[in-house]
Amino acid sequence: MSLTSMCLCYLTRVSDAAGPEVLLGVKKTGFGAGKLVGLGGHVEPGESPLQAVVREVMEESSIRVEPAQLRELGVVTFRFPARPGWDSVVSVFGSDRFSGEAEESDEIAPEWFPFDDLPLARMWDDARLWLPRVLAGEYVTAEISFAEDCETVSGARFGEDAA
Numbered sequence: 089m090s091l092t093s094m095c096l097c098y099l100t101r102v103s104d105a106a107g108p109e110v111l112l113g114v115k116k117t118g119f120g121a122g123k124l125v126g127l128g129g130h131v132e133p134g135e136s137p138l139q140a141v142v143r144e145v146m147e148e149s150s151i152r153v154e155p156a157q158l159r160e161l162g163v164v165t166f167r168f169p170a171r172p173g174w175d176s177v178v179s180v181f182g183s184d185r186f187s188g189e190a191e192e193s194d195e196i197a198p199e200w201f202p203f204d205d206l207p208l209a210r211m212w213d214d215a216r217l218w219l220p221r222v223l224a225g226e227y228v229t230a231e232i233s234f235a236e237d238c239e240t241v242s243g244a245r246f247g248e249d250a251a
């Protein structure tokens with residue numbers, strides 16, 4: 089079964105009060121509803137991941153980020169042996185250059201969080217394994233497998249060992 093192509097974007101800024109921060113959002117609908125996630129979604133047919141992530145950021149937060157302002161931060165493959173239809177490959181991007189203020193959408197309630205106090209317990213279980221590395225500027229290639237509950241990480245491979 090082919091992997092669903094998804095994209096994620098971690099917008100970052102440095103605030104006087106909290107220092108380096110990343111924009112996350114409570115997923116209000118769909119897959120992973122209730123979790124804090126990065127902005128993103130499906131890469132539609134005919135779209136590149138870069139085109140998709142520019143569109144998803146705008147749709148989900150009203151923030152405009154230009155393709156040239158985005159950095160590729162990695163590729164993470166998610167495997168759900170109990171639900172193979174959920175398997176996906178996610179192109180991860182980041183940017184500290186964008187325009188507009190984050191606004192709530194039908195899908196996402198955006199909120200800034202400090203790098204040094206990430207709400208990992210409110211995110212997908214794998215966030216603890218690779219989000220801090222991405223925010224530290226590391227390019228991450230990973231393959232994450234989930235247990236029967238489709239919530240708990242059962243295995244993770246990084247670098248050349250990943251898909």
Ligand SMILES: COc1nc(N)nc2c1ncn2[C@H]1C[C@H](O)[C@@H](COP(=O)(O)OP(=O)(O)OP(=O)(O)O)O1
Binds near residue numbers: 118
């Ligand atoms: C650590 O962060 C994440 N880990 C995991 N395992 N999965 C994540 C993480 N952040 C986002 N996701 C996944 C969940 C989905 O596969 C996608 C995005 O969610 P969704 O499919 O709901 O995207 P939508 O915005 O609803 O898609 P469309 O707007 O295109 O319908 O990322």
